[in-house]
Amino acid sequence: MSGGAKRGGGLLVAGTTSDAGKSVVTAGICRWLARQGVKVAPFKAQNMSLNSFVTREGAEIGRAQAMQAQAARVEPTALMNPVLLKPGSDRSSQVVLLGKPVGEMSARGYHGGRQEQLLGIVTDCLEQLRGTYDAVICEGAGSPAEINLRRTDIVNMGIARAARFPVVVVGDIDRGGVFASFFGTTALLSPEDQSLIAGYLVNKFRGDVTLLEPGMEMLRGLTGRATYGVLPFQHGLGIDEEDGLRVSLRGAVRESVVAPPVGEDVLRVAVCAVPLMSNFTDVDALAAEPGVVVRFVDRAEELADADLVVVPGTRGTVKALAWLRERGLADALARRAAEGRPVLGICGGFQLLGEHIEDEVESKAGSVPGLGLLPVRVRFEREKTLARPVGSALGEEVSGYEIHHGVAEVLGGTPFLDGCRVGAVWGTHWHGSLESDGFRRAFLREVASAASRRFVPAPDTSFSSLREEQLDLLGDLIEEHADTDALLRLIETGAPSGLPFLPPGAP
């Protein structure tokens, strides 16, 4: 395959549960194949996430697929994630189709018909990718054995069946129950689906593999299927994961780099864990700086010792505003602003720092007063702004991306990217600006000085190199701990024939 002799091979990476590690395994396989000279693309028919990215063509896709494209060393496109569901509540999501929003939909309405119509579209996207790439590594969602959803499935066995792709099921052994999960996941599928389940991949293993080996032998005896690898537990690999419907990251600390701080003080960043937080990955670039400690908070008291408070993006600007007020965070932010202590609002977080919001689109709440910390008026439009702007701030080049319905009219302050700054309160619609190394350092110097901290940013943190290192680590995991010859055979020739059927099958 490495010579590009054969087109259109592939594999579906499914999971026994959400969070089993499908996204990172898919990325690892992409990086390993790319290193072998294989022209490879990632694919996820349908993703549910509030962490999204804008392609060069201006299409919105899940961040996980953009990260996997980088692992594959190819430019991300809408084909790689044709359906993106962005939850707006527990029951409804914005449906983004081929990179553009097409409407809000209830879960019932979606599974009750719409999803079936989408199978044709997503298989068509996969076929287009297969026509261009030697291999397409597909990621499933949740578990392929969600028996209530199988009939309308377009992301697990639905897509594997349409493409006749072999399936490898990833299980998280750290939670226990991995053998039963592998067995049960297989045994609850129809005979036709089971014929594509090639085998298993154990993820997040700690300890001595020889202790696991008898279990894998028994699993082979029970299922007639091989375990393609045992990947060890690794810290710090949570790059651009999906967030599913997780409501809050309250109390979570973003994993920081191991390098010691350069200056005498650390810098504490508190990120308000607003409802429907979008692209909280924006703060990963801060956590990548030695000496910057990033944590998610939801109490006013937690802002007291923070040197910088970030109000991140949200799919519910008006909802987030009400939440900040209810929890006393709004008052704490106003006090900070008055004291000249730094606050950074990004996208939805920027919008709510303004004076006024007119929203007949997202919340349909009409006219809502903002926190009034920035001279900005926001009006929500039906048309979504999707862009990849470049510009400069604090004398440094900045690039970012924009995903929002709200349009901001900036009425004063010092210009800052597309937004403005008043005193120590900064606001912009741009996501990803902190990934620009020079700007991030300059911004952190401003924060340190406003907070009177003897914090010094490291002179050489390169966010893109750190990201590359992580992707390389994922490639190493696959190369060193999976049976890559067997995986390559699967990708090239499909599931082995004669795989046994495990009763009872699909109900």
Ligand SMILES: NC(=O)CC[C@H](N)C(=O)O
């Ligand atoms: N990404 C965001 O934070 C979006 C902000 C807001 N919900 C809008 O659509 O305008």
